[in-house]
Amino acid sequence: xxxxxxxxxxxxLLIAILALAFFLGSAIRVIRQQRVGVVExxxxxxxxxxxxxxxxxxxxxxxxxxxxxxxxxVPFPPQGVITEDNLMVNIDSVIYxxxxxxxxxxxxxxxxxxxxxxxxxTTLRNIIGGLDLEQALVSREEIxxxxxxxxxxxxxxxxxxxxxxELRAIDPPATIRDAMEKGARAxxxxxxxxxxxxxxxxxxxxSAGGDRESAILRAxxxxxxxxxxxxxxxxxxxxxxxxxAQAITTVFNAIHAGQPDQALLAYQYxxxxxxxxxxxxNKVWIVPSELNKALEGLGSAVSxxxxxxxxxxKGTFQAPEKIDVQAEIATQKDEEAEATERTVQAAIAxxxxxxxxxxxxxxxxxxxxxxxxxxxxxxxDTVEGTAHESTPGS
Numbered sequence: 001x002x003x004x005x006x007x008x009x010x011x012x013l014l015i016a017i018l019a020l021a022f023f024l025g026s027a028i029r030v031i032r033q034q035r036v037g038v039v040e041x042x043x044x045x046x047x048x049x050x051x052x053x054x055x056x057x058x059x060x061x062x063x064x065x066x067x068x069x070x071x072x073x074v075p076f077p078p079q080g081v082i083t084e085d086n087l088m089v090n091i092d093s094v095i096y097x098x099x100x101x102x103x104x105x106x107x108x109x110x111x112x113x114x115x116x117x118x119x120x121x122t123t124l125r126n127i128i129g130g131l132d133l134e135q136a137l138v139s140r141e142e143i144x145x146x147x148x149x150x151x152x153x154x155x156x157x158x159x160x161x162x163x164x165x166e167l168r169a170i171d172p173p174a175t176i177r178d179a180m181e182k183g184a185r186a187x188x189x190x191x192x193x194x195x196x197x198x199x200x201x202x203x204x205x206x207s208a209g210g211d212r213e214s215a216i217l218r219a220x221x222x223x224x225x226x227x228x229x230x231x232x233x234x235x236x237x238x239x240x241x242x243x244x245a246q247a248i249t250t251v252f253n254a255i256h257a258g259q260p261d262q263a264l265l266a267y268q269y270x271x272x273x274x275x276x277x278x279x280x281x282n283k284v285w286i287v288p289s290e291l292n293k294a295l296e297g298l299g300s301a302v303s304x305x306x307x308x309x310x311x312x313x314k315g316t317f318q319a320p321e322k323i324d325v326q327a328e329i330a331t332q333k334d335e336e337a338e339a340t341e342r343t344v345q346a347a348i349a350x351x352x353x354x355x356x357x358x359x360x361x362x363x364x365x366x367x368x369x370x371x372x373x374x375x376x377x378x379x380x381d382t383v384e385g386t387a388h389e390s391t392p393g394s
Contacts, residue, residue, distance in 0.1 A: 026058035031066070036102040038065040048102060067102040071163065074113060078171070079121050081128040083136055087176060091124055092169040095151070101159025109158045116155060120165070123150045133172055140167050231332070235325050242325070 030053045031037045037049035041061050049063065056063070074097070078090040095116060099105045109115050127146050128136055136143070144165050151162040172180070 023058050027055050029054050029056055029063055034068065034070050036067050036069055037063045038067065038102060038106050040064045045103065045107070065102070065106040067099055067105055069099055069102070071096055071098040074116065075168075076117050076120060078169070079124065081125050083128055083133050084130060085132040087133050088173060089128070089133065089136065090169075090171040091128065091167055092171075093120060093124065093147075094166050094168055095120060095162060096164040096166075097151075097155070097160050097162045099159060100161050104157065104159030112155070112158050112160055115158070116151065116160070116162075119151060119154055120147065123147055133176065137170060137172075140170070143167060235329065238325055 029037065029049065031049045031051045033051045035051060037054075039046045039049055039056065039061055041057070046061065073094065075094040076092070078092045080088055081091050082088055097116065105112055124143075124147065127143055131139060131143075144167060148162055148165045151165060155162055171177075
């Protein structure tokens with residue numbers, strides 16, 4: 001029959017299609033970006049394949065390695081390392097490397113990642129073994145540099161370049177960590193105690209300075225108050241003396257203006273006897289038996305006493321020179337007002353200077369220094385001399 005399909009021909013066609021698909025799959029190979037393929041022909045290195053599509057000889061050519069050319073980051077697990085002072089520390093490291101020669105990376109080392117890990121462990125033990133714990137903790141950058149130099153030199157023949165080596169952690173034993181924490185805590189407590197003591201010292205110095213200034217101000221105030229009280233007492237005494245002088249002058253002028261005679265003086269003397277008798281020291285009085293004789297004796301005594309008194313005042317009485325105490329008080333008030341104004345102006349000038357240059361604050365300006373330029377209280381000797389000069393006239 002002409003419409004029958006030959007099974008043998010169909011099988012042969014199917015085998016031909018499969019062979020063609022296998023041939024095309026083996027002959028065409030696509031390499032991704034940042035990767036390089038290493039082709040072997042019959043088990044021997046033939047060429048490298050750059051990124052992109054490539055044709056291979058089926059069965060004869062084979063892409064043996066597909067190497068990543070990007071920078072790789074490989075962390076290594078913590079490794080126990082003994083320091084120079086016989087302490088075990090765990091070091092956690094990470095390496096940044098890049099394949100620069102795919103052929104050497106493929107054929108010079110069986111597993112270059114494992115080789116780098118083992119080389120890192122041995123190099124770390126060599127470097128840390130020459131350092132004590134304290135040096136290992138503070139010399140991390142130096143350790144990284146030495147480790148990178150050794151690894152870069154050793155991995156150069158493998159077609160690998162080590163860019164960076166970082167030690168992520170250096171963990172000493174738990175007992176050492178506790179001791180270090182106690183030491184750090186003691187150091188912090190020491191610094192805190194020093195700061196507290198320094199603060200207390202500064203506080204005591206400032207308090208002592210304040211007490212000194214306050215004592216100086218109190219002493220100056222007490223001195224000024226004593227001077228003012230002394231001036232007030234002096235002026236009060238001068239006013240009382242002036243009043244007494246004027247009273248005596250008035251009485252004296254009145255007596256001389258009346259022109260008293262002997263009889264008036266005797267009468268005044270008789271009137272003073274009761275006042276003399278009222279004295280506390282007068283305890284005994286002798287009264288004569290004959291009153292007339294007593295009166296005669298008294299009259300003779302009075303006449304003897306009055307004989308020494310002039311019958312009339314002679315000469316012209318001059319009143320003492322009057323001291324104007326009110327004018328002196330007004331003058332003193334004006335001087336004190338001028339001194340206060342000068343002190344206020346000096347304080348304002350000092351404050352303005354501090355605002356212009358705050359660094360001048362190192363020198364403390366006290367009210368005592370501001371009032372140093374104020375004139376002293378007027379001396380009492382000048383007015384007292386005037387009083388002394390006017391006293392003889394009284």
